[in-house]
Amino acid sequence: MDAMLHITTLHYLVLGAALFLLGIIGVLTRRNVVIVLMSIELILNAVNLNLVAFSRLWGGLHGQVFAIFVITDAAAEAAVGLGILIAFFRNKETVNIDEVNLLKW
């Protein structure tokens, strides 16, 4: 009961791990490219949660600075990924990721 009522760093890490796993399942199993990209955002958010939790644990701010860099990367990744998605949709008229097989051996 005490472990339930006292929120420690481990609680945040477990929450981050659960979100990470949900994102992994989404990336591996969904066929809609937009939702695959959203699952990647979910994974990046789980990592951010861990970074900020560790930053709180050790009292420094380096984790928070790193989380801001991860947010920047997520923005760049979303912009390029959605640009690729629009180019793909213009060519194939679908957002199904199983149709992306031009480079498949």
Added chain:
Amino acid sequence: MAPVATPFFFYLFAAIMLIGGILVITCKNAVHSALALIVILLAQASIYLMLYAPFVAGAQIILYAGGIMVLFLFVIMLVSIERSMKERQFNSQWVVGIVAATALGGLFIAVYLKGKNIFPDHVLPVVESDNTQKVATLLYGQYMFAFEIASLLLLVAIIGAVVMAKKRI
């Protein structure tokens, strides 16, 4: 000032985030997934506030919930979702997905059970008033080079997105 009812709010926001995560990866309509993701991002901003990281919480709301998700919704409007809603939503790799998730989850559980006592029990007290100032000092001081690289990355991403989305260059 001591925090009020921290466990209650932690479990509330954790539940919101987990339910939202399940909705994101199971919804048929991509717009519903995007809305669930926005709810997750806002709940996560609240958890950042609980961790005394107000600047990251603000950046999360402005950049993620305000910027990236609007981009997602725009693209969902551009591509036709009617056809993809009629199709099968999950590919045939769901066995691989479940196995990978179970293996990774088992690894996480093992590591956490093993390393539970590594972390100090009590966290260090922090001064919450000058968080933004300290983050800015770090960003423009020690992490100056990384900051410049990040702006270069954003420039490259803008050019790349325009080149990808433009019909004829």
